[in-house]
Amino acid sequence: MIHAKFSLAAEGAAIDQQTNVVSVFNILETIQADGYPLFVQRLVFLALLTRDERDRLQTQLRFSVGIEEEELIAQDIAVTFVPENVASRVLVRFSGLVVPRPGSLYMTLRHGGEVISEYRIPVTQRQVPQTNTQISAPTA
């Protein structure tokens, strides 16, 4: 059985080539904007997966992104484990994501149809204060 220890979305992530340690930058907890649709330029999704000892070393996961009931992106991901380690990571880098409207943005990983990881980001509309300033044209 594949489990997810954690999953998150952030603005960026880097893998240290020497130590193989992952660093994430600016974890996204909420998204707030003046208007929609909104183009989110920098976005990554990271999940740390673990398997049971008897599980296969290669498996297929389904990654999907959506807002409320609407699915925006769906992608199959082949995950590989190594024999001496029960952990494996999935790192998805987006080249930009268009969020069509406010709501609950979700990123899920499914294994055999079962959701093993879900990260939700509340997407809200920023309330712009109304002003009653009137600019009159200058007179001679």
Added chain:
Amino acid sequence: MISLTKGELFELAAAYIVTNTPSSLFESLRETSAVTKMRYEVPLSTLMDYYDRVTSRGKRSEISMALAYGALEAILLHKDNLGTSQAPDVTRLKWGEQLKTIAASGNTPTRVINLPAQNLAITNTPSPQLVIPSRVGQPWRNSWKTR
């Protein structure tokens, strides 16, 4: 048979002395020429025997401790140990268990997917005509030309 030069021994001891956390010890030891030599040139079984012998001594000096940690790290990262993850009795060293955990996390594979911007819809919307208001009673003119 493990043959290390005096310089390699001092380098190993220096790495052991100046570190103060398991992760810094792991990093420092890995960069020493002694651990590199042990990882790639010394058979795994020889390293295991050597680790047993060094850690079973009652009296421990800085150099013998550095050798013990160096041998342990070389075992954990040995080219013939990938896929089997053999480890000796790590409890003989204070930071042995931590080094084993760090070595195990170092081989966690990462599946990286680069997703193109799939749901981008590009629409062409004409801009409204730009209107510059002139002063009331004064026609618009380029004042800089008349100066």
